[in-house]
Amino acid sequence: MRVQYIQGPVWAKTGEQLRKSVVFGINPLTGKKVAEEIVDKLTRPLAPEDTRTGQIKREMGPPTYTGTAAELQQLYLEKRYTDFMPIILPTEELVNEMLKSTSHDPDEPLGRMFPGSGAGETWTYTVKVAAINAVMAGAKPEYFPVILALGSTGSTAINVSDNGFAAAAVINGDIRDEIGLNYDVGAVGPYAHANVAIGRAWNLLSINGGNCGKVGTTYMGTVGNAQNALATIIAENEEKSPFQPLSVRKGFQKGENIVTLFSGWGILSAKNWKVNEWTTVMDYPMMAKAIHEGQTPGLFGTVLVLSPPIANFIADDGYDTVEKFTEYVTGASAKPEPKGKFGGFNMGPGFQVIVTGASNNNYWMAGGLREGQSIAIDNWR
Amino acid sequence: MKRYIFAAAVAALCLGLFCSFPSMNDQVQAASTEKITVLNPMGTPPPIELKPMAPRLDTIEGKTIYIVNDGYPGSNILCAEMQKGFSEQFPNTTFVYKDKRGGMGGGDQALWDEMAEKADAMIIPLGH
Numbered sequence: 001m002r003v004q005y006i007q008g009p010v011w012a013k014t015g016e017q018l019r020k021s022v023v024f025g026i027n028p029l030t031g032k033k034v035a036e037e038i039v040d041k042l043t044r045p046l047a048p049e050d051t052r053t054g055q056i057k058r059e060m061g062p063p064t065y066t067g068t069a070a071e072l073q074q075l076y077l078e079k080r081y082t083d084f085m086p087i088i089l090p091t092e093e094l095v096n097e098m099l100k101s102t103s104h105d106p107d108e109p110l111g112r113m114f115p116g117s118g119a120g121e122t123w124t125y126t127v128k129v130a131a132i133n134a135v136m137a138g139a140k141p142e143y144f145p146v147i148l149a150l151g152s153t154g155s156t157a158i159n160v161s162d163n164g165f166a167a168a169a170v171i172n173g174d175i176r177d178e179i180g181l182n183y184d185v186g187a188v189g190p191y192a193h194a195n196v197a198i199g200r201a202w203n204l205l206s207i208n209g210g211n212c213g214k215v216g217t218t219y220m221g222t223v224g225n226a227q228n229a230l231a232t233i234i235a236e237n238e239e240k241s242p243f244q245p246l247s248v249r250k251g252f253q254k255g256e257n258i259v260t261l262f263s264g265w266g267i268l269s270a271k272n273w274k275v276n277e278w279t280t281v282m283d284y285p286m287m288a289k290a291i292h293e294g295q296t297p298g299l300f301g302t303v304l305v306l307s308p309p310i311a312n313f314i315a316d317d318g319y320d321t322v323e324k325f326t327e328y329v330t331g332a333s334a335k336p337e338p339k340g341k342f343g344g345f346n347m348g349p350g351f352q353v354i355v356t357g358a359s360n361n362n363y364w365m366a367g368g369l370r371e372g373q374s375i376a377i378d379n380w381r
Numbered sequence: 382m383k384r385y386i387f388a389a390a391v392a393a394l395c396l397g398l399f400c401s402f403p404s405m406n407d408q409v410q411a412a413s414t415e416k417i418t419v420l421n422p423m424g425t426p427p428p429i430e431l432k433p434m435a436p437r438l439d440t441i442e443g444k445t446i447y448i449v450n451d452g453y454p455g456s457n458i459l460c461a462e463m464q465k466g467f468s469e470q471f472p473n474t475t476f477v478y479k480d481k482r483g484g485m486g487g488g489d490q491a492l493w494d495e496m497a498e499k500a501d502a503m504i505i506p507l508g509h
Contacts, residue, residue: 011455018459023466035470042502043438051433060423089419118486125424132422209424
């Protein structure tokens with residue numbers, strides 16, 4: 001297939017603008033008329049390489065690299081094996097130590113990953129590749145089952161889209177305390193080793209195992225997304241939440257170790273500044289409803305990340321289950337979804353609630369994230 | 382004195398951090414000259430299946446070329462302008478505008494069948 005470059009973006013331009021810039025325009029890369037280049041691509045005889053068949057296998061370099069620590073840090077940076085930050089160099093010894101935290105065979109295929117949004121090619125990776133990336137991220141071996149669970153989904157932490165999508169994972173169950181996940185002050189921020197290292201491991205596995213996040217090919221975020229620096233790992237504060245944990249609402253047993261994926265704009269999107277209202281009377285259910293209606297129609301729906309005080313305000317207002325609260329926010333009384341659609345992207349009015357963080361004040365977040373699959377972490381021990 | 386206590390506390394904290402991650406400490410210590418061997422972190426890409434291009438036209442004169450809108454915002458406007466503008470620039474060629482069903486990622490067998498019968502070539506704007 002021959003490809004013609006045209007100056008983007010196309011979206012939001014008038015017919016007259018597109019007529020001038022494309023139809024009668026010049027290709028800025030070649031200085032030639034777009035129309036003439038298209039005709040050339042349709043009529044220029046095929047060269048021998050245009051008619052080749054068969055298969056090209058690609059090698060991903062040697063299985064190991066040797067050098068001083070400084071040389072290897074530089075090499076991995078240049079090869080874009082990193083997130084531009086120093087890594088723990090993945091020696092065989094450290095990788096084997098990581099692999100001791102799972103009963104799965106190192107050579108077992110773990111996942112198939114593409115850069116998201118239906119784009120790009122699908123790479124595969126093994127349990128051992130996940131262990132290498134987990135070591136690089138600085139993860140402790142006891143985090144590894146969570147990292148494997150994330151890797152088994154094949155979901156990238158770094159989506160290719162020019163929108164600049166974010167990825168998050170919510171963890172429920174006893175493993176939160178077992179491995180030291182933070183669900184208190186700063187729960188969704190980088191303030192605990194387990195949250196940070198697991199998020200980074202997911203990112204690095206996406207970069208290396210799934211070939212994601214490569215600017216210009218598998219990453220095209222127009223302005224990017226700060227949440228891509230570190231996939232957001234959220235442990236629910238089940239103990240202080242008035243609601244059933246997310247995992248229980250999804251059909252798992254309380255205490256069962258479950259990770260649930262989310263993807264979308266992020267946990268604080270531009271339409272949600274109502275969460276920063278300060279008045280003496282705060283009708284949180286009504287505010288949540290207004291936010292959700294403001295985001296509808298939307299690509300990902302709404303996710304609320306509530307601190308325990310806010311969740312308890314909502315419960316005390318009569319919405320003592322997420323189901324009741326969801327019915328209020330999205331139910332018949334809610335503003336109907338406008339007709340029409342946005343480029344075929346609209347996913348409908350999704351709504352989900354996560355409770356985490358501390359109780360030192362009445363803060364919360366509301367973003368555009370949609371939940372994906374839930375995975376049992378213990379299957380990866 | 383307070384400053385010394387603070388400095389000592391910071392030093393102890395740093396020491397504690399490194400002690401928590403012996404692997405990093407070891408690598409920092411070994412950073413100067415010792416050579417170590419590390420593992421390649423990459424997954425496996427799929428093989429590239431080579432497919433021959435469709436035969437080219439000898440000319441577009443007298444031919445029918447479909448311009449297909451895949452549904453991305455603005456693509457319909459672009460395709461309509463291409464149909465009009467190319468018809469002006471190449472008056473002896475028939476340009477046909479079509480909307481593809483199934484959004485950006487889906488196929489449209491009815492359209493593929495129609496093009497197999499009626500089109501000599503296709504132009505489809507893809508992507509963003």
